[in-house]
Amino acid sequence: GENVEQHPSTLSVQEGDSAVIKCTYSDSASNYFPWYKQELGKGPQLIIDIRSNVGEKKDQRIAVTLNKTAKHFSLHITETQPEDSAVYFCAANSGGGADGLTFGKGTHLIIQP
């Protein structure tokens, strides 16, 4: 099955700086790569996703890049703000189908004032 590795587990950045979280996956059939943000006591919420026919996608301060050859994808957050503090999860769909997502173990992003 699919295996998703996520780094780092904790990331502390100064407010206004950029943050980058990286993930690798193992199943070459995976074609959907979402990123979720989870705030304390809440369920994960989709913030951006990318499909395998696209190399990069941007939505205001967040962007995701995908390298299918190397099987890795990254989340970039620019001009970080205090409300960006949360746990971020990358994921990949298993076997290319919609039969569930395989998640990375999460990155705790801390924005220092």
Next chain:
Amino acid sequence: NAGVTQTPKFRVLKTGQSMTLLCAQDMNHEYMYWYRQDPGMGLRLIHYSVGEGTTAKGEVPDGYNVSRLKKQNFLLGLESAAPSQTSVYFCASSYGQGEFYEQFFGPGTRLTVL
């Protein structure tokens, strides 16, 4: 729309007791999922359903059963709870195929097994 709702929000069980977690969605989604979240482990898929009356096993199905009798509901059962099942359980739903992969998550159920 309420989105995805989960009942109950919290529960404490003793080893060997049984319980059912209820997930409901009002988005007419075909696909529904149950995940568990443990510290440092991310979310792991327990069971999922691709439509009313169908269920399938995920990554960690042992000790759990599920049913999807109605399209909008997905039930997760623990027949004989064990301390290893202490976790936060999340339900999710999606349209399913093609470009509609986005999964919408509920607020979670925190379960403690003593």
